[in-house]
Amino acid sequence: MTQHIVKSYSDELAQLSAEVARMGGLAEAQVADAVDSVARRDVALAQAVVSRDGRLDQLQGEIERKAVRLIALRQPMARDLRKTVCALKISLALERTGDLGKNIAKRALVIAESDPMTPLTRSIERMGRLVAARLRDVLDAYTAGELDRAMEVWSSDDEVDEHYNALFRELLTYMMSDPRTIGPCAHLLFIAKNLERIGDYATNIAEFIHYEITGEDAVAQRPKMSDLEL
DSSP, rough: HHHHHHHHHHHHHHHHHHHHHHHHHHHHHHHHHHHHHHHHHHHHHHHHHHHHHHHHHHHHHHHHHHHHHHHHHHOOOOOHHHHHHHHHHHHHHHHHHHHHHHHHHHHHHTTSSSOOHHHHHHHHHHHHHHHHHHHHHHHHHHHTTHHHHHHHHHHHHHHHHHHHHHHHHHHHHHHOOOOGHHHHHHHHHHHHHHHHHHHHHHHHEEEEHHHHHHHHHHHHHOSSSSOOOO
């Protein structure tokens, strides 16, 4: 009987982690598709990203309920408790990542109505690819339980900031040189900021993984290039 209870408990923990991984896959797709919708001026894809966001909200709610139930009924300790709390925190970060992907897609719909600005769009696409790769790497690290891989994402946060700062300056230059570009450039600026924030969420997830595996916070100061804010 005791062996059965232990197996059931272990299965619940494994299922919780699997659902977070599944949610992570959906969040990755949201970000990648949102960036593609901007790069390709793809209205249908942008609309699909917006409509899919509800699924991430639903999954986050399910993970939260299961995590709370597991804590209340199983009273996990040590690594098991950290694993449960980590799953809950990552699901919240992924839900917010999905919201940011939806916001990017909404702005893609507006930008699609303006004249193309290919150099700027390519800059957004490069930054988007970098952020999507960071998110994928940290989620792979979570699934595999690889601390070193997670901390590589954590320590490379400044690369995303560098892209954002360069794009910020590029967009300001366009707006000052041609006031007619102010509208679409403002939307691209918000997209860049959303991508920078998604990069921050990937870094947060790396910190959650560090805590789950080691039981300690990542104490070093997170690398930052600038405090530029909109």
